Amino acid sequence: MAAGEDELLLPRLPDLFETGRLLLDEVEAATEPTGSRIVQDKVFKGLDVLEKAAEMLSQLDLFSRNEDLEEIASSDLKYLMVPAFQGALTMKQVNPSKRLDHLQLAREHFINFLTQCHYYHVAEFELPQTKNKTPENNTASSSIAYPSLVTMASQRQAKIERYRQKKEVEHRLSTLKSAVESGQADDEYIREYYLLHLRRWIGISIEEIESIDQEIKILREKDSSKEASTSHSSLQERPPMKPFILTRNMAQAKVFGAGYPSLASMTVSDWYDQHRKYGALPDQGIAKATSAEFRRAAQQQEDQEQKEEDDDEQTLHRAREWDDWKDTHPRGYGNRQNMG
CATH class of the missing domain: 1.25.40.540 (TAP42-like family)
Structure with a gap:
């Protein structure tokens, strides 16, 4: 049951x-x-x-x-x-x-x-x-990898x-x-x-x-x-080569040395950190300045303005004297010779 x-x-x-x-x-x-x-x-x-x-x-x-x-x-x-x-x-x-x-x-x-x-x-x-993994089928599949126009049309x-x-x-x-x-x-x-x-x-x-x-x-x-890229990355990497120059003769070799004469002594990051430490980097495009530099710049600006004011007063004084002289000396004054 x-x-x-x-x-x-x-x-x-x-x-x-x-x-x-x-x-x-x-x-x-x-x-x-x-x-x-x-x-x-x-x-x-x-x-x-x-x-x-x-x-x-x-x-x-x-x-x-x-x-x-x-x-x-x-x-x-x-x-x-x-x-x-x-x-x-x-x-x-x-x-x-x-x-x-x-x-x-x-x-x-x-x-x-x-x-x-x-x-x-x-x-x-x-x-x-x-899909049989045989050499004949692989050959056939490779031969039809690029079908003709007739096959594509059919x-x-x-x-x-x-x-x-x-x-x-x-x-x-x-x-x-x-x-x-x-x-x-x-x-x-x-x-x-x-x-x-x-x-x-x-x-x-x-x-x-x-x-x-x-x-x-x-x-x-x-x-x-992926396998190809993995095998390529697994190969031993070469150490970076140092820069060098080719010389034509022994004289150039003695002058320039065996390698490039001006090898870098620090990286860009080291250079940036060093300049930032001493406050030599620009701050958003405006160079940093100390209080003494600000005072010196302000004093130079004041001197320039005072000089311009003095020059204006002297120029004005000369213009007034020239106007007074023209009032008392009409045109042609003092040129009385050879007047028949």
Whole structure:
């Protein structure tokens, strides 16, 4: 009896799938930052639920390579999307130190989903290459590092076609969603509904794999540059060389010496501290002056002003005498000779 109660308490596969799907929808529709505690809790919970669903699918052996797509029940088609959900939630994890591991794990989930869909001929698409660390693959990847214009044009056209198909699929899904979720749709509409979902996730998975490959390349180049900089800094540093001059003959060497004759005797900071100690530094652009210097400058200014006043009085006195003399001596006075 207790064993039967435990079996009743175990989560059912439809409940696990639905819980994982709802958590993924909530994470993608969340307004909070992806790194927030609320979103990350949903991500971890969704991954845990989907992991249990994947284990249950493996135990039930629900999908076999010996059957075709038409032999799979319409209600079981949705379980093919479990790896895609796992990959999408794995991409939502936020941990910079484990970012490369998360990307590789998400790529494995997406490849697993695409492989199953490709085997059952859910849609016509080209299966992305797996990342095998072999010399042949390294040579091939280096040869396609710089794609030709024809390859880039074909990739662009493929993206445009995927986008067009995605819009058509989403439009058709919106018309079937209410009928399927309410339970009023027949088996034909249910099958079409889940097949459309699978085709939608095929496009999403291909785009995610392309983005993952680009990010993995960037992260690996970043790690390699860090290692190179670390190895370069670990090299023994040379002691600083003393300045020297080149001489053409022995006479110049005797005059200038073996090295530069005017080596610095103190640093800039030492020079600054020494001048500040003796009060020889300017204070905001105005040189400091002692009280004696101020008195001397004031006395010089007063003497200059007094001299200018005396000069003005003497000049005024001479001008007045000249005016008086002109009054008593008209123009031409004293020049009376040779006046016929």
